[in-house]
Amino acid sequence: MKVAMTINGTSQEHEIEARVLLVQFIRDVAGLTGTNVGCDTTSCGTCTVLLDGESVKSCTVLAVQADGAEIMTIEGLADPGTLHPMQEAFRENHALQCGFCTPGMVLAAVSLLKENAHPSEQEVRSALEGNLCRCTGYHNIVKAILAAADAAGAEVPA
Amino acid sequence: MTAVVGTRMLRKEDPELLTGEARFVDDLVIPGALHLAIVRSPHAHATIKSVDLTAALAQPGVVAAFSGADLRSEWAGPMPCAWPVTEDMLNPEHFPIAVQTACYVGDAVAVVVAETDMAARDAAELVDIDFDVLPAVVDLEDALSDRVLVHEALGTNRSYTWELIPAPEAVEEAFANATHTVVERFVQQRLIPSAMETRGVVAVPAVYGGEFTLYTATQIPHILRVLAALTVGVSESKLRVVAPSVGGGFGSKLDVYAEELLCLALARRLRRPVRWSEDRMENTQATIQGRGMIQHMELAADADGRVTAVRVRLLADMGAYLQLVTPGIPLLGAFLYGGVYDIPAYSFVCTGVFTTKTPTDAYRGAGRPEATYALERAMDALARQVGVDPAEIRRRNYVRADQFPYSSSGGLIFDSGNYEPALTRAMEMAGYDDVRAEQKERRSAGGTKHLGIGLSSYVEMCGLAPSRVLSALRYVAGGWESSTVRFLPTGKVQVVTGTTPHGQGHETSWSMIVADQLGVNPDDVEVLHSDTSIAPHGMDTYGSRSLSVGGTALWLATEKVIEKAKLIAAHQLEVAADDLDYAGGTFTVKGSPDRTMAIGAVAFEAFTAHNLPDGLEPNLEASSHWDPPNFTFPFGTHICVVEVDEETGKVDVLKYVAVDDCGTQINPLIIEGQVHGGIVQGAAQALFEEAIYDDDGNLITSSLADYLVPSAADFPSMQTDTTVTPSPTNPMGVKGVGEAGTIAAAPAVMNAIIDALSPFGITDIDMPATPQRIWTAIQQAGGTNGGPR
Structure with missing residues (x-):
């Protein structure tokens, strides 16, 4: 069946099987490989993207469900060659090691600050519950998100 | 130049990982690649009576399907174990895909190769295997009783007993004379390493040259190259192993895996690239624990x-x-x-x-x-x-x-x-x-x-590890590490390391070491790794070894570069090498602080080779292989x-x-x-x-x-x-x-x-x-x- 959506501002219209997941559409059809897949049970959050501004696990959305939606993946978060303030904060605070969970983690963090511009540490930790990282022990991820919130003041760009 | 070692320098690796530009195995675009799906044993212990591939082969998009028996002739040897800890250790012969008996849930028993991942997985569901189910043995103490044998041919479940008792009588005496004794039994439960990136492999054949490139999510491209060559029977000189960005390992990617060997053997047999990506359930069962x-x-x-x-x-x-x-x-x-x-x-x-x-x-x-x-x-x-x-x-x-x-x-x-x-x-x-x-x-x-x-x-x-100690412990290889450091004509530095980072930030730390040694900006140091055709010698990354062994090899290589540069600088400055001091990338004539030559300038002289001392080879490059004492x-x-x-x-x-x-x-x-x-x-x-x-x-x-x-x-x-x-x-x-x-x-x-x-x-x-x-x-x-x- 035919599915049309906008990914990072570019229109993507393709004929696909009904069972194709949004993450498969993003990776295999649109060719954007920044979104990674870490599990098959909606547990790890590695595949997190923004769907009409809200963070979703793209392995748990059928591509057909995203028909007509605006998707943002990690590739669309900042202009090429630049980093979004959240990406900067991750770098400044050494909030990534192997980097595999990072695209999903950054987008989950961006989404969190849109909903709660000044979260407490506990709020950050609770909000990240669906995004697993095996390298960092989360310490520096939490620190980075709190730093990004501080740096942004009330205005958090997305 | 201010020292960078010891500072909190931000990582060079980060931007490409933060923006999604980094390429993990699954991200590699390989035209014409076939997809491998593996049929795994649903039984912990079972004899494989028959494997019927007919229905799978009839599926659209399916190119081939094989049982373990079909592929037995692909293997030049069994799966490798590099550490026979005792002379009498029992090691059951085992192949990348089970031939007669499956010995754990997840053991590979058949494979399907298709034009797409979905077609391969769909067809794998249709492979019909007739198992004769054998009893399982799960508990360690039960296994030791040999009530159920995992490998009938071995006659026992005991693989080895290894002892370290330097002075038995001293131990007996200490316990006999003790005021306090503690006697505890602890259970170390099995853990699933759970790197966020599951494993993935692509084997790409160059059909006319007989070469293969194996891209794999591994911590050990160098060790894998040797052992994959031996197991699959491919010439080591024609096998290139590349670990692209690797999403965590924690030891679980420190192995030679069946799927790596299967992709290689199938790429050889089918003369097309073959790729496999592990799903999380496979990762819990078929990746080591x-x-x-x-x-x-x-x-x-x-x-x-x-x-x-x-x-x-x-x-x-x-x-x-x-x-x-x-x-x-x-x-x-x-x-x-x-x-x-x-x-x-x-x-x-x-x-x-x-x-x-x-x-x-x-x-x-x-x-x-x-x-x-x-x-x-x-x-x-x-x-x-x-x-x-x-x-x-x-x-x-x-x-x-x-x-x-x-x-x-x-x-x-x-x-x-x-x-x-x-x-x-x-x-x-x-x-x-x-x-x-x-x-x-x-x-x-x-x-x-x-x-x-x-x-x-x-x-x-x-x-x-010290290679002689490894020898005493009956490990089959050495524990050295290797590095090459070379100046490029413009004063940039290229480093080749035998370590294989997968999150540890070697590119950053290695650049910092080189920056201080050679007086260059860490941004001007390029660290090459994880590709056996670029970094031919290496023992890879595990056991907190990379800095102390690989970093030392790197440091020693920079010392050799400095040593050679000193000969060139002395020649250019018309003094004896012993009359030069070296610090922060600059040679200075002792007692004449105005007579200096920067190592970058020396590197250019070494490149043009217009005015080198007699008998000295061009270019400023050195390698070191460090075996820790x-x-x-x-x-x-x-x-x-x-x-x-x-x-x-x-x-x-x-x-x-x-x-x-x-x-x-x-x-x-x-x-x-x-x-x-x-x-x-x-x-x-x-x-x-x-x-x-x-x-x-x-x-x-x-x-x-x-x-x-x-x-x-x-x-x-x-x-x-x-x-x-x-x-x-x-x-x-x-x-x-x-x-x-x-x-x-x-x-x-x-x-x-x-x-x-x-x-x-x-x-x-x-x-x-x-x-x-x-x-x-x-x-x-x-x-x-x-x-x-």
Whole structure:
């Protein structure tokens, strides 16, 4: 069946099987490989993207469900060659090691600050519950998100 | 130029990972690649009677399908085990795909190759296999009884028994004369490493040249190249192995895997690229697991609690087969059951046992977390017996600073150490006395939330490894590392390293070392790695070895570059080489500070070769292969404070303090990150994680929904600090830090939990200390109803 959506501002219209997941559409059809897949049970959050501004696990959305939606993946978060303030904060605070969970983690963090511009540490930790990282022990991820919130003041760009 | 070593330089690796530009194996675009799907045994133990591929082959898009018998002729040899720990070790022959018998749930029994991943997976569902189900054997002690044999042909489930008992009579005497003895049985549950990136492989054949490129999510492209060549029967000179960006390993990508060999063999057979990506359920079953031991731990001590002997007996779960270094994992801990303590008599025996479960192998710390856990739990038990604080029992037993280099009774020479300051600092940071005071207050107030404090002091054996020691331990290869450093014509520096980073930030740290040595900007250093055609020599990354072995090879290569540059500079400046000083990338004529030549300028001279000393070769490049004379011995003390709710059994970690000493520090930012991640991984063993099998050998925890990898909500922020005791083993004084947190954390957390439960008389809880286990222990100890009495 035919599915049309906008990914990072570019229109993507393709004929696909009904069972194709949004993450498969993003990776295999649109060719954007920044979104990674870490599990098959909606547990790890590695595949997190923004769907009409809200963070979703793209392995748990059928591509057909995203028909007509605006998707943002990690590739669309900042202009090429630049980093979004959240990406900067991750770098400044050494909030990534192997980097595999990072695209999903950054987008989950961006989404969190849109909903709660000044979260407490506990709020950050609770909000990240669906995004697993095996390298960092989360310490520096939490620190980075709190730093990004501080740096942004009330205005958090997305 | 200001020194960069020791600064918190931000990582060079980050931008491409943050923007999604980094390419993991699954991200590689390989035109014409076929997709491999693997049919795995649903039984823990079964004879394969027949494999019917007809329906699968009839599916659209399917190119080929094979049974294990069909592919038997592809293998030049069986799957490799590089560590036959004893002469008489039993190692069942095993191939990348089972030929006659499947020996664990997840063992490969058939393969389907198709034009798309979906077509391959769909067709794999249609492969019809007739199994004759055999009994499973899951429990280690049951397996040792040989009631059920995993491999009939071996006649026993015992793979080997390995002993380290330097002076048996001294051990007997110490136990005979002991005032206090501690006798404990600890269970090291199996863990699933759970790197966030599952494994993936692509084998690309160059049909006319007979070459192959194998892209794989591995920690060991170099070791894999040798062993894949031997197993598949491809010429090593025609096999290139590349590890692109790798999403974490933790030991689980330190292996030669069936799927790597299958992709290679199928690419050869089908003359097309073949790729495979592991899903998470496969990862839990077909990627190695860690730990899996029963530890019998005994201490003998005098009246003051000074330990006089340690006696250890291990049963180690090999799983169904011996993978790359499966039998050697307990040996990596074998020398460390005396830890940081000055213990005169030592006895260690380990028996490796086959079970019908996923093979075990290296998992973060590999043998050393197990050793530290048993010892640190036993030290707390001793403290309780003697009636002193756990901190005091440790102080009384530490190897003293003036004893280094220290010859341990286990036969190692600990290179350097100073254990007590790390304990003192950790206690300060934790507010130890205040927490003890609060604990006392709470206990007398009789509440239902119990405070516990746990300590753990550790020493690890890193920098794997001196090749002669490996030889003595019957490991088949050496433990050296290699590096090449070359100046490019414009003064930029290219570094080739045999290490294979997968999150550790080698590009950053290696650039920092080179920057200081050669007086260049770290941004002008390019670090090449993880591709056997670019970095032909290497022993890869595991065992906290990369900096102390690979970093040293790099450092030595820069020294050789400087040495050669000095000859050229002396020639250009018309002085003798001995008349030159070198610092910060500049040669200066002694006594004439205005007569200088920068090493970049020397590099250009070496490139043009217009005016070199007679007989000197052009270009400024040098290689070094460093074989360490000893291991390095990082150490530290961690303290955990928990609150246990007696009504629910739930543990809240309130505070976690870590003081680690990894010798000279290259980048404290990276060190802290390694420690943080290690701690949560170690604490996860104590609190959450366990690979659970049912009696039939089915893995119950086969997804991330069942296997509890902790999230950000499960552990607090940590307080970390360091002491610095340089290693005399290598010129930079570095030791390694990749496993420290994991080694220290599990015992710190468990000791805290048991401390919290001590008013109930509870002295043991198995890991993971789940709410259910704790609640049950409290009930069995006499129940709650108003708290302990």
